[in-house]
Amino acid sequence: MKKTKQLFAGLTLLASSQQGAQADYTLNLMEGITKVSNHIYDLHMLILWICVFIGIAVFGTMFYSIFHHRKSKGHKAAQFHENTTVEIIWTIIPTLILVAMAIPATKAVIELDDVQDSEMSIKVTGKQWYWDYQYLDNGIKFESHLDEASEKAHRLANGNPHSVPHYLLNVDKPLVVPVNKKIRFVFTAADVIHSWWVPELGWKKDANPGFINEAWTYVPKAGTYRGQCTELCGRDHGFMPIVVIAMEQPDYDAWVKKTLAKQQEAVDLSDLSREDLMSKGASMYLKNCVACHQINGSGITGTYPALTASLRVTGPIDPLIGFIQAGTSRMPAFSKLKDDELAALITYIRNAPELGNSVGDEIQPKAITPVYDD
Amino acid sequence: MSAVVAEHDDHHDDHDHGPAKGILRWIITTNHKDIGTLYLLFALAMFFVGGSMAMIIRAELFEPGMQFVDPQFFNSMTTMHALVMVFGAVMPAFVGLANWMIPMMIGAPDMALPRMNNMSFWLLVAGVLMLASTLFMEGGAPAGGWTLYPPLVLQTGKAFPFAVFSVHLLGISSIMGAINIIATILNMRAPAMTLMKMPLFVWTWLITGFLLIAIMPVFAGAVTMLLTDKFFHTSFFDAAGGGDPVLYQHIFWFFGHPEVYVMILPTFGVASTIIPVFARKPLFGYSSMVYATASIAFLSFIVWAHHMFTVGMPLAGELYFMYATMLIAIPTGVKVFNWTATMWKGSMTFETPMLFSIAFVVLFTLGGFTGLMMSIAPVDFQYHDTYFIVAHFHYTLVPASVFILMAAGYYWLPKWTGHMYNEKIGQLHFWLSTVSVNILFFPQHFLGLAGMPRRIPDYAIQFADWNMISSIGGFIFGASQLLFLYIVIDTIRGGTGEKVTDEVWEDAHKHGLEWTLPSPVPYHTFTTPPAVIPTEHI
The missing domain is CATH 1.10.287.90 (Helix Hairpins)
Structure with a gap:
């Protein structure tokens, strides 16, 4: 009975979601663009x-x-x-x-x-559970996570995947490449084996920790191309998509300029309002913490500790800053978080009602004391 | 120490010809028929355990979004489903058939090593129970896929060493089973039964036995290296210490590829046994069947890296493994052509065993076609680790190995029990299974080609329709198997009540020695070897 209801619900949703931003389903292998x-x-x-x-x-x-x-x-x-x-x-x-x-x-x-005669190189590092891109020719470097809408839709009990454009196939920061250039990719991984696949480019390549693999592409047509990790890499293997945006050369040049400028900006240490801290903190949490500590801060018994009512989270702030930056044998070090991001994240995890915490304080970017200097 | 052994004077063999009484009969039995029954019933139980895991997987994949289980548990389910089905269901079922049928097919009184036979069964139970116990451990059951690839598998919680030790136990059990089967076939045939007169089921198991002895130690070695990497600071598979995670994949697939042939070669043997009986014709190309089986077994050792085309191999490696893999199509093709030629101009009837065997030939060939497609390395760059692969290997395992196990059940149950199964329900089971298995797995080809990776608990909206259809097929298939359970129980308890003849199937006694024995088979058979052997099967 329940199954029948679900079937009808599924079919209705399917019918209503046809106009959403989704790729059509196909029967055959896609021809691809290269x-x-x-x-x-x-x-x-x-x-x-x-x-x-x-x-x-x-x-x-x-x-x-x-x-x-x-x-x-x-x-x-x-x-x-x-x-x-x-x-x-x-x-x-x-x-x-x-x-x-x-x-x-x-x-x-x-x-x-044949990766010879490539005109530019991009290093791709697979991590649990996102991709890290590094443009070896101009120094651009960023992480590419599953977008927030998909993240919420699959984690929340009342999430509705059908309302999310490109559900599970969208990222916060896509990989941007120029058209008509031979691009060489080098692949590696930080933790376990991942595999980078964009079907429209025609291949996938494993990213092995401690080793380098190479592959190349030459995109003849501007557009957005989507793919996923294809090597089982743990709990959130299904939630680390790939989005490649191919741009005409002038657009690409403009993107490089803008991205580099933003990357070189000094961290803005000015005080933030509580609302800003909380909303920025929430998005940092979704990106960095939710895979293990869960959307409601409950963790997973026996595997990942809960943040709800955790003494480490709700106790003194300074040890907490150090803890997040240094990590443990189980938790990665989050020294990559900038001071403003860390301040927002800490304010969020101490006060978010959805995590069940309400210490009632806040911390500003200026108050972050580094344990490590890069 | 040795003095104690020397004292061990062993002359109290009893000469009681009936089984022991009560539950002890099954625990201490050394009778090949009893042990065969134990293997088959255990395999059937595990088929339902592994099947329930598949039902959980298909329920979660019924629609997009996470509905029932945590992604980590989903990964445990895909991992455990595979391990239970491979090591708990399909392999033991074929060992069970070997135990029951090989001595009767070659005119031997029992297996060559009856006590070891008992031990290998109980080690299997211990191994599978230990594996199943990991489901209840802190951190959950292994969730890194049945291939147990490092570094991911090293992130397993408390369950990790238990998974490794259960692989050891299963390996020891398989090796002992294989040694026993080889020793029986090589030493205990009736005088007239020369090698090239053996039924093909015996031939395929002889070859499978050698495969098992060659590969199980390799797998045991690989998981032992995982164990020392985790607990004793070795770095076999850790680049930071000079190791290489891809090394594990090479070792694993050196085991893993022959392993899938361990599950398919005896399948070929049963199909080659059943089809001629219901076509009322000798098997076409007996000797080419034997040579094709041996060629497939040989090739299985030199093609392993086709599971790893995207791992980053040198060009020469890609090309070599592509060419070697393509070669498998030739002996496999010969087999399919031979089965077709066996049916050609026969006088066929379509009882349940024949129906399952015909479905096997057709659907296994479909799985073979996708296998041929995947052997083309550049195209595999697209297919690899997608649902296309999932469809491929399920076609070669479910409507192939599992269907043939069903066929074998229907074919030999009357001989084993002396009762006829209910043909109507058997045929209903066949049609439900065959239709639903295709609803289940055929759409997965489309999903894979459209870009859905395997081993994901949730998927993009464009994959929703086919996943739902596939899940519906899965539920029907799962439920249909309860019919088989019913038939087995019903047949053991008397079936249709019709008294079956010794040969059960028309003229079957011309095809195999087992049909010259009474139905049900007495507890001890061929205490003196038969003088004449049937030759219709060669």
């Missing part, structure tokens, strides 16, 4: 049609036999049990087909492998 992805698509179609053809021949024979050579129709069994000619033929024909397949496949493998 030359490589097109070659791969062609290979896929070729081998698919070969299989369809062989399938029709084999199953056709079998079903003809099933239909005609049955006892109920009075068919008498023949007693042959070998035929060398036939057996040689059905060994040789598949071999020839395979050789014919191997030739274009080899070409495609060689093409995919």
Whole structure:
């Protein structure tokens, strides 16, 4: 009964969500936008049609036999049990087909492998559970997390995925690349193995901790391309998407300039209002803490400690600052958080009603004392 | 120490020919039929345990958003579902069939090593129970996938060492089972039963036995290295200490690829046994079937890295593993062609075992086609770790291995119990299973091609329709299997009440020695080897 209701609810929601910003579902492999992805698509179609053809021949024979050579129709069994000619033929024909397949496949493998003559390089680091991008030529560096709307929709009991544009396939900061340039990617990981896949580029590549992998792309067309992590990497493996925005060269140059300028800005240490601290803190929490400590601060018993009513969270502020910046053997060090971000985050976790804490104080960016200086 | 052993004078064999009384019969039994029954019933129980985990997975994936379980528990479910199905259900079921059928097929009184036989069964139970106990441990059951890839698997909580030790136990159990089967086949055949006259089920198990002995120690070694990495500060798989996480994948798949053939080769053997009986024809190309099985087994050792095309291998590695993998299509094709030729111009009837066997040939071939597609390395750069792969290996495992196990159940239950199963319910079970298994797995091809990664608890909206359809298929498939449980119980308790003949199926005695024995089979059979063996199967 409940299942039936869910089914109807699901179908209704599906019908109502058709106009939302979602990709259409497809039956076949996408052709993709790069030359490589097109070659791969062609290979896929070729081998698919070969299989369809062989399938029709084999199953056709079998079903003809099933239909005609049955006892109920009075068919008498023949007693042959070998035929060398036939057996040689059905060994040789598949071999020839395979050789014919191997030739274009080899070409495609060689093409995919050739990272030479690239015009720019981007280092991609997989982390539990987001991507870290570093432009090796101009020093741009940022993290790319699942966007807040998706984050809330999948974590909250009353979240509605159908209302979120590009649910689970959207990020806060997309990877921006120029069109018509050969871009080399280098992949690595900080903790466990991840895998970076944007179907429209035609390939995926594993990001292995302690090792470097290479791949390349050449995007001929401006647009937004979405993908996901494809190597199981722990609890939130399903929640670390990839968004690549390809821009025309002038737009890209402008983006680089703007991003670099913002990156070099000094941290604004001026005081923030309590509302600003809380709202900024909430978004820092969603990005950095929620995967382990959960959206209501409950943690997971036996694995991740609760923040609700935690003495470490609600106790003195200074040790808490040090704790977050230094991390532990279980928790990563969050020294990457800037003073204003840390101040907002701490104010939030001490006072957020949704986490069940209400210490009633706040901390301003200026009051953050560094334990580590970069 | 040795003095004590020397004192051990062993001359109190009893000559009682019936089973022991009560529960002790099953605990201490060394009878191949009893142990076969234990294996089969245990496998059936685990099939339902692993199946319930699959139901949880499909329920969570029924629609987008997180409804029922935590993502970590979801990962535990995918991991445990695979481990339970592979090590608890499919492998033990085939060992159970081997125990029951191999001595009867080759005219031997029992397995060569009956006490070890008992031990390997109870070690299996211990191993699976230990694995299942991890579900209740702090930090949850292993959630890094059945492949147990480091570094992720090292993040497992208290369950980690228990998972490793359960793999050790399962490995020891499998190796002992394999040694026993090989020793039985090589030493205990009736004089007339030369190697090239053995039924194909025996042949496929002989080859599978060697696969198991070769690979289980490799897996045990790999998980032991994980154990020392976690607790004894070694760095086999940790780059910070000079190791390499990808090394684990190479070792794992050197085990893992032959392992999937461990589950499919005996399947081929059963199909080659059943199809000729219901086509009323000899098997087409007996010797090419034997050689094809051996070739597939050999190839399985040299293709492992096709599971790792995106891991970052050198160009030469990519090419080599692509070519070697493509080769598998040739012997596998030969098998499918041979089964088709066996049916050709036969006089077929379609009882439940035959229906399941035909569905196996068709649906296994579908899984083979997607396998061929994935062997093309550049295209696998798209397919890898998506639902396309999930569809592929489920096609080769569920409507292949599991269907053939069902077929074997229907085929031999009358011989084992002396009762006929209910053919109507059997056929209902077949049609429900076959239709629903396709509703379950076929849409997963579309999901994978459209870009849905595997092992995710939640997905983008464009994947919603096919996931819902797939889940509905899953629920129907799961529920249909209860029919099989009913049939097994019903048949044991008397079935249709119809008295079955010794050969059960028309002219089956021409195809295998087991059909020359009375139904139900007496507790001890072939205490003297049969003088004449049937030859219709070769």
